[in-house]
Amino acid sequence: xxxxxxxxxxxxxxxxxxxxxxxxxxxxxxxxxxxxxxxxxxxxxxxxxxxxxxxxxxxxxxxxxxxxxxxxxxxxxxxxxxxxxxxxxxxxxxxxxxxxxxxxxxxxxxxxxxxxxxxxxxxxxxxxxxxxxxxxxxxxxxxxxxxxxxxxxxxxxxxxxxxxxxxxxxxxxxxxxxxxxxxxxxxxxxxxxxxxxxxxxxxxxxxxxxxxxxxxxxxxxxxxxxxxxxxxxxxxxxxxxxxxxxxxxxxxxxxxxxxxxxxxxxxxxxxxxxxxxxxxxxxxxxxxxxxxxxxxxxxxxxxxxxxxxxxxxxxxxxxxxxxxxxxxxxxxxxxxxxxxxxxxxxxxxxxxxxxxxxxxxxxxxxxxxxxxxxxxxxxxxxxxxxxxxxxxxxxxxxxxxxxxxxxxxxxxxxxxxxxxxxxxxxxxxxxxxxxxxxxxxxxxxxxxxxxxxxxxxxxxxxxxxxxxxxxxxxxxxxxxxxxxxxxxxxxxxxxxxxxxxxxxxxxxxxxxxxxxxxxxxxxxxxxxxxxxxxxxxxxxxxxxxxxxxxxxxxxxxxxxxxxxxxxxxxxxxxxxxxxxxxxxxxxxxxxxxxxxxxxxxxxxxxxxxxxxxxxxxxxxxxxxxxxxxxxxxxxxxxxxxxxxxxxxxxxxxxxxxxxxxxxxxxxxxxxxxxxxxxxxxxxxxxxxxxxxxxxxxxxxxxxxxxxxxxxxxxxxxxxxxxxxxxxxxxxxxxxxxxxxxxxxxxxxxxx
Amino acid sequence: xxxxxxxxxxxxxxxxxxxxxxxxxxxxxxxxxxxxxxxxxxxxxxxxxxxxxxxxxxxxxxxxxxxxxxxxxxxxxxxxxxxxxxxxxxxxxxxxxxxxxxxxxxxxxxxxxxxxxxxxxxxxxxxxxxxxxxxxxxxxxxxxxxxxxxxxxxxxxxxxxxxxxxxxxxxxxxxxxxxx
Numbered sequence: 001x002x003x004x005x006x007x008x009x010x011x012x013x014x015x016x017x018x019x020x021x022x023x024x025x026x027x028x029x030x031x032x033x034x035x036x037x038x039x040x041x042x043x044x045x046x047x048x049x050x051x052x053x054x055x056x057x058x059x060x061x062x063x064x065x066x067x068x069x070x071x072x073x074x075x076x077x078x079x080x081x082x083x084x085x086x087x088x089x090x091x092x093x094x095x096x097x098x099x100x101x102x103x104x105x106x107x108x109x110x111x112x113x114x115x116x117x118x119x120x121x122x123x124x125x126x127x128x129x130x131x132x133x134x135x136x137x138x139x140x141x142x143x144x145x146x147x148x149x150x151x152x153x154x155x156x157x158x159x160x161x162x163x164x165x166x167x168x169x170x171x172x173x174x175x176x177x178x179x180x181x182x183x184x185x186x187x188x189x190x191x192x193x194x195x196x197x198x199x200x201x202x203x204x205x206x207x208x209x210x211x212x213x214x215x216x217x218x219x220x221x222x223x224x225x226x227x228x229x230x231x232x233x234x235x236x237x238x239x240x241x242x243x244x245x246x247x248x249x250x251x252x253x254x255x256x257x258x259x260x261x262x263x264x265x266x267x268x269x270x271x272x273x274x275x276x277x278x279x280x281x282x283x284x285x286x287x288x289x290x291x292x293x294x295x296x297x298x299x300x301x302x303x304x305x306x307x308x309x310x311x312x313x314x315x316x317x318x319x320x321x322x323x324x325x326x327x328x329x330x331x332x333x334x335x336x337x338x339x340x341x342x343x344x345x346x347x348x349x350x351x352x353x354x355x356x357x358x359x360x361x362x363x364x365x366x367x368x369x370x371x372x373x374x375x376x377x378x379x380x381x382x383x384x385x386x387x388x389x390x391x392x393x394x395x396x397x398x399x400x401x402x403x404x405x406x407x408x409x410x411x412x413x414x415x416x417x418x419x420x421x422x423x424x425x426x427x428x429x430x431x432x433x434x435x436x437x438x439x440x441x442x443x444x445x446x447x448x449x450x451x452x453x454x455x456x457x458x459x460x461x462x463x464x465x466x467x468x469x470x471x472x473x474x475x476x477x478x479x480x481x482x483x484x485x486x487x488x489x490x491x492x493x494x495x496x497x498x499x500x501x502x503x504x505x506x507x508x509x510x511x512x513x514x515x516x517x518x519x520x521x522x523x524x525x526x527x528x529x530x531x532x533x534x535x536x537x538x539x540x541x542x543x544x545x546x547x548x549x550x551x552x553x554x555x556x557x558x559x560x561x562x563x564x565x566x567x568x569x570x571x572x573x574x575x576x577x578x579x580x581x582x583x584x585x586x587x588x589x590x591x592x593x594x595x596x597x598x599x600x601x602x603x604x605x606x607x608x609x610x611x612x613x614x615x616x617x618x619x620x621x622x623x624x625x626x627x628x629x630x631x632x633x634x635x636x637x638x639x640x641x642x643x644x645x646x647x648x649x650x651x652x653x654x655x656x657x658x659x660x661x662x663x664x665x666x667x668x669x670x671x672x673x674x675x676x677x678x679x680x681x682x683x684x685x686x687x688x689x690x691x692x693x694x695x696x697x698x699x700x701x702x703x704x705x706x707x708x709x710x711x712x713x714x715x716x717x718x719x720x721x722x723x724x725x726x727x728x729x730x731x732x733x734x735x736x737x738x739x740x741x742x743x744x745x746x747x748x749x750x751x
Numbered sequence: 752x753x754x755x756x757x758x759x760x761x762x763x764x765x766x767x768x769x770x771x772x773x774x775x776x777x778x779x780x781x782x783x784x785x786x787x788x789x790x791x792x793x794x795x796x797x798x799x800x801x802x803x804x805x806x807x808x809x810x811x812x813x814x815x816x817x818x819x820x821x822x823x824x825x826x827x828x829x830x831x832x833x834x835x836x837x838x839x840x841x842x843x844x845x846x847x848x849x850x851x852x853x854x855x856x857x858x859x860x861x862x863x864x865x866x867x868x869x870x871x872x873x874x875x876x877x878x879x880x881x882x883x884x885x886x887x888x889x890x891x892x893x894x895x896x897x898x899x900x901x902x903x904x905x906x907x908x909x910x911x912x913x914x915x916x917x918x919x920x921x922x923x924x925x926x927x928x929x930x931x
Contacts, residue, residue: 023866026866029862032868032875033848033863034845035804037871038804195908197809247869247909248870277811279811487870488869642911643869645911646908646909646910647911672815672906677906683911683913
């Protein structure tokens with residue numbers, strides 16, 4: 001069943017209201033509720049093969065030999081591919097990026113040692129299980145600290161350091177020596193799994209010269225380059241169709257699945273279907289990087305921050321993926337949304353045989369924000385200053401200099417207003433009454449935290465979005481634009497922007513995203529850039545259309561007659577581009593902007609958490625969360641609120657329950673039975689507040705917000721735990737076991 | 752609707768399972784006859800043999816609820832059910848929720864209108880669970896925490912559940928003729 005096409009208007013309709021700012025159902029909502037939407041892993045074609053991955057059974061070893069005799073002998077097996085069967089067996093230019101199929105070294109349990117294609121799924125799996133290898137085991141590097149020890153086994157040619165980033169904007173040591181109060185914190189954050197509900201997979205088909213791949217991707221341009229490299233073909237011959245897909249949250253950024261599919265189809269010359277099991281994803285899917293952070297924050301006696309000094313050690317596991325880039329956003333937000341005379345950051349990303357780190361909503365900010373925000377919470381307690389007051393007296397305002405790089409941030413930053421909006425909510429104002437009403441074993445508390453997160457890939461990267469637009473003789477506007485839709489119905493919001501720019505109803509606008517053959521390279525669905533970068537390029541394409549119609553007809557009206565005139569003039573196809581604006585250099589040396597990739601534009605969120613802690617069992621009930629957001633104009637408020645509620649829920653899981661555990665290179669949390677994510681029962685009421693604002697460089701004033709909402713949740717919950725139980729957590733998730741230890745004083749939680 | 756997989760050979764481990772079992776069932780009101788491997792999951796039968804891909808598989812072990820269908824009128828995890836167990840039974844999937852004329856079921860209407868979906872992968876399973884609750888006679892006198900308890904068998908990673916709770920309340924109202 002599909003939605004009946006809307007009748008075409010033949011004349012311009014009167015529009016009584018703006019469409020931007022209205023809460024509209026997602027374009028996909030109808031096919032979703034009827035079950036008609038075909039996800040990439042649902043797609044099947046006649047004659048296709050089924051694939052399976054043969055996994056390494058040890059975490060770290062040299063491969064002496066791989067025996068595929070038994071696998072190839074299974075009836076129905078069409079191909080068993082080894083590393084040597086991939087034309088260029090590399091996922092990137094650097095050894096640290098790893099091969100497509102490992103052939104010399106295993107660096108994590110489950111590394112693919114062979115890809116199998118067979119006539120059906122059971123045969124493929126049986127054959128994959130029959131692939132055996134002789135391994136020469138290597139010592140296992142099971143922590144970031146041990147990776148840096150002298151004599152540690154080296155995971156890659158260049159050693160165990162995947163990246164290092166350091167910057168200081170003043171003599172931080174001297175400033176902290178002179179501080180009235182220095183808050184020192186040592187915090188550790190866990191490995192978090194995305195749990196996008198559709199596991200990686202899809203289908204690939206060879207064509208005459210190249211390959212077409214249906215597979216989720218948050219960065220089709222990069223995935224196409226990886227496929228072209230592996231197959232040694234022209235990128236133009238790689239078509240990637242990357243939606244509809246069941247969630248992403250960063251997981252479809254570093255995922256090699258599109259490459260696996262392409263290699264299988266290329267080698268067999270047949271359509272090939274592959275879908276990872278949940279266990280496979282838990283084993284080798286990329287996850288949020290765990291951080292070990294030491295931070296010192298110096299304050300004057302009246303509560304002004306004099307300096308921040310943060311050191312971070314990051315475990316990216318066996319391969320580089322996003323590790324060094326994650327460090328850039330961690331560094332930038334190590335100072336939070338605060339002003340201070342100077343700051344320093346020093347971060348190191350290392351290789352281990354633990355879970356592979358990768359892009360995950362927030363991209364390094366949840367980790368550094370947990371450190372700086374819990375430091376703010378503790379400073380407020382130590383100084384006897386209200387935590388909102390302390391933050392406001394140090395708050396970064398629009399146009400201010402960033403504390404670390406000293407570049408200027410966008411004038412649209414509304415951190416102060418966002419914090420105030422959260423603090424005006426009854427759940428913050430009534431915190432004393434909430435605390436006093438505690439009964440029985442349940443202690444009650446309330447906490448608040450604030451965060452910001454850059455929009456776009458960062459300055460110096462040439463971050464660009466693109467769109468293509470044509471009109472029909474019936475006056476219908478077709479737009480192909482990106483970034484892609486990975487579950488946030490971004491295409492629906494693009495149509496809202498187009499409708500208001502063109503002054504026509506939404507049913508006269510068709511929007512296509514996610515097909516690399518149709519959509520010009522538009523960059524990633526990441527870094528909170530989709531609404532900002534994609535919305536703005538759609539707006540620019542629409543403005544160009546109005547300009548051309550005006551040139552052609554003397555009016556700025558989009559209707560069948562003006563569209564026909566434009567078509568007859570041969571001028572009816574538009575290619576638009578939006579290069580995201582860079583910030584100024586600040587103190588960054590010329591030529592090194594891309595090394596640090598600071599942002600001009602930031603979204604912001606402040607959150608209040610109220611909760612109960614059981615003094616005897618350590619159980620924690622989060623009872624309510626307020627989420628205030630600075631996203632500029634909310635193009636589709638229902639979409640923004642949905643992103644906020646989902647982000648808070650992921651932040652809640654990060655704060656109190658989610659932790660991927662691994663011991664000696666072997667995961668302990670292998671499925672959704674042992675890796676628990678929040679259910680409806682675990683999530684309290686969430687009250688979202690949209691703060692008024694407008695970003696001058698964004699479409700109709702919009703900027704990104706879908707990452708920052710995941711950030712303040714954990715530090716707000718930690719602050720509420722301090723209020724309730726008198727201990728400030730230095731680790732997340734805040735499990736009952738950890739709560740009990742902290743409350744019993746076994747481990748000093750307040751540094 | 753009919754499908755014959757007699758040409759299909761299922762291999763598990765190092766031995767073949769050649770036994771095909773004849774089953775008959777009613778799927779979304781249509782009689783289905785098939786010969787299927789004894790170990791085929793109901794979710795795979797619906798998705799791969801009948802091509803009813805609205806039923807999704809998110810975890811393969813009964814945790815996420817994305818594969819929920821109605822078996823004999825009761826919400827059931829189709830990834831934990833063998834297709835042969837459904838022999839002689841009536842099955843309803845998301846594709847069978849709407850009326851034949853395309854009129855949406857109250858739960859479809861409410862999930863769409865309440866923004867109770869984002870990527871949409873968990874949505875069919877959630878709707879089948881909520882449709883089951885509606886048929887059981889669940890009412891809006893339930894507190895939010897009771898309602899959340901009822902919904903806790905399905906995972907959603909996108910929405911944070913707020914709008915799913917709201918959509919469930921709206922679906923109850925629609926069933927009771929209080930709205931729409």
